[in-house]
Amino acid sequence: MKELSAAEQRFIESMGLYFERQGSTRISGRIHGLLMLADEPLSLQQIARVLKVSAASVSTNIRAIMSIGLVDPVSVPGDRQHYYVVNSDGWESRLRTAEDSVKAFVRLCQEALSAPQLANRQHLRDAADFCDFYLAEMAGIAERWRASRRARPSPRTPKASKGRTA
Template structure:
C-alpha cells in the first residue's frame, strides 16, 4: 500500500474520533476508514503498519467490526494470511442492528406502560410513541436502498480485489 496523503490521514483520524463519539473505539474507526479508502484487501499486518498501531489492537478491533457487520474477511489466492475489506452490505447490517435496538427499547417501554402505576407516565409514553413512529418511517428503507444501489453503475474494481473470495 502506498503512503497516505494528508487528506487520507485527516479522514482516517476524523473517522476514528467519530467512532469514539459513537461509543466505539478510535482504532476501530481508523481501521474502517483505511479499508474504505482502499480497493484491495488488507492484512492485519498491513493495517497495523499503515496505522502505526499494534497487530493485537488491529486484531481485536477487526473482530469487533466483523461482529457488527462492517468488515468481512476475504482470502487472496496463494496467500495464507487473513485479509479484510469493507462489507458491501455493512450499512444494511448497521440499519438492522439499529432497528433491533429500537424494537428492544420500545418493548421495554411498552412492558412498563402495561403496569397500571406506570401507564400514564408522559415521558415513557412519549418514548414508546417516538420509537413506533421511527420504526414506521424506517420500514422498507433497506429495500429502497438496494433498489437505488442496483440502479447505479458498478464501480470498477482493482486487479487485486477481483480474485478475492469471502
C-alpha cells in the same frame, strides 16, 4: 498500499474519533476508515504498518468491526495471510441493529405502560410513540437502498475472494 495523503490521514483520524464517540474504539474507526479508502484487500500487517499500531491491536479490533458487519475477511489466491475489505452491505446490518435496539426499547416502554400504576406516565408514552413513529418511518429504507444500488453502475470489485481463510 501507498503513502497516505493528508486528506486520507484526516479522514482516517476522523473515523477513529467518530467510532470513539459511538462507544467503540478509536483504532476500530481508523481501521474501518483505512479499509474504506483501500483499493485492494489489506492484511493485518499492512494495516498495522500504515496506521503505525501493533498487529495485535489490529487483530483485536478487526474482529470487533467484523462482528458488527462492517468488515469482511477475504482470501488472496496463493497467499495464506488474512486480508480484509469493507463489507458493502454493512450499512444495512447497522440499520437492522439500530432497528432491533429501538424495538427492544419500545417493548420496555410498552410493558411499563401496561402496568396500571405507570399507564399515564407521559414520558413513557412519548418515548413509545416516538419509537413507533421512528420504526414506521424506517420501514422500507433498506429495500429502497437496495433498489437504489441496483440502479447504479456496478463498482469495481476487489482482487480477492470473499470468505474466511484457513
